[in-house]
Amino acid sequence: MRATPLRRASAPTLFGLLLAAASAGAQSNAAHAHIGHVADAFNDTPAGMGLLATSAAEAEFAAVHADLAAMDPTNLEAIKRHVAHVLHAVDPTLIAEGPGGGYGLRQAASGAVRHIEMAASAEGASDNVRTHAAHVAASVGNTVQRADAIVALARQIQATNSPMEAMSLLQRLMAESAALVPGRDANGDGRVGWEAGEGGLQQATQHMTLMKRGEGLVQ
Numbered sequence: 001m002r003a004t005p006l007r008r009a010s011a012p013t014l015f016g017l018l019l020a021a022a023s024a025g026a027q028s029n030a031a032h033a034h035i036g037h038v039a040d041a042f043n044d045t046p047a048g049m050g051l052l053a054t055s056a057a058e059a060e061f062a063a064v065h066a067d068l069a070a071m072d073p074t075n076l077e078a079i080k081r082h083v084a085h086v087l088h089a090v091d092p093t094l095i096a097e098g099p100g101g102g103y104g105l106r107q108a109a110s111g112a113v114r115h116i117e118m119a120a121s122a123e124g125a126s127d128n129v130r131t132h133a134a135h136v137a138a139s140v141g142n143t144v145q146r147a148d149a150i151v152a153l154a155r156q157i158q159a160t161n162s163p164m165e166a167m168s169l170l171q172r173l174m175a176e177s178a179a180l181v182p183g184r185d186a187n188g189d190g191r192v193g194w195e196a197g198e199g200g201l202q203q204a205t206q207h208m209t210l211m212k213r214g215e216g217l218v219q
Helices: 011-039 051-069 076-090 105-121 127-159 163-178 201-214
Strands: none
Touching (some): 011 201, 051 127, 051 163, 076 105, 076 127, 076 163, 105 201, 127 201
């Protein structure tokens, strides 16, 4: 059946078409707004960075100070000092002072998961958004779990009086810190995917880029 030309539409029909177009744009913008919070900018992060970039910056502080803690295996005081810096980078509500950004990896990564899930559930979100949002959420969810493991190990290190025990715990903490950005090949297949237990912030960033490209937000 031949479509009715737009110029012949009655006023109510024309109004309905315009309203539907505006509604579709608003729905798309809702998903895109949450994508922007994850990938580009967020209002309460240091320098207004996106939640993923904030997560990565705090993860870098955590990994550096985890390595510094291992520099002198017999110096329990130095181990605990650097582990406190790791804790500050992961969750500054636990250690208020430190060399991190003051926002905290755990808060930034949890926020990224929350906002990417909101993007996927926004009315009118595209299949592209929903698909890659699942990948991003899985990878950043791994990061949140690793952050929780780091906090638990750091607290055990703070509580011990044995340098040997502290170093044993620190080796595990270092492994978790080292996986925050690149993820971990948990299944031994020679690659790091986005799946639970594997992906890290690097994989999340890759899928955010694919998502944005699919939405026409980047070239």
